[in-house]
Amino acid sequence: MQLAHGAVVAVVDGEILNLYRNTGTEADLKLAALPAVDPSGDNKSAGSRHQSSSANPDASRLEEDSFAAAAAAMLNKQALENKFDQLVVIAAPKTLGELRKHWHKALEAKLAGELSKDLTGHSVADIEAALGKN
Incomplete structure (x- = not known):
């Protein structure tokens, strides 16, 4: 996948959101970590306002859905404020569904x-390699 210089990559699962910016070129991807963010804030009920992704959600699934909703809200805010021109989201499959x-x-x-894969906790090189294959 080719990403413009300055594009943002969000790597998300149900508990972690990591942001990276492409400091390289479209042909030569080079991701640099952006400052850590905690989107969860006061959005604890977000996951319970709609039907959860599973028939009988347990507390951890609701927490993960709530985190995904909070992450989406934060990314939406950044998009509305023109903090980035291009975004790629890499997320665990269930989290990606909730984000959407x-x-x-x-x-x-x-x-x-979008890349439906759990890469939180992986190295920048692993993330760059996964993006390079798509």
Whole structure:
């Protein structure tokens, strides 16, 4: 996957959100970590406002859904504030499904791609390699 210089990559699971910026070129991807963020804030009920992704959600699934909703809200806010022109989201499959429910139209317009894979806790080199294969 080719990403423009300055594009943002969000790596998300149900508990962690890591952001990276492409400091390289489209042809030579080089991700640099952005400052850590905690989107969960006061959005603890977000996952319980809709039907959860599983028939009988347990507390941990609701927490993960709530975190995904909070992460989407934070990314939506950044998209609306033009903090990035292009975004790629890499997320664990269930988290990606939950994120999609909360995308704002402004974010969708900047979404350059999605990768349904859990890469939180992986090295930058692993993330770059996964993006390079797509």
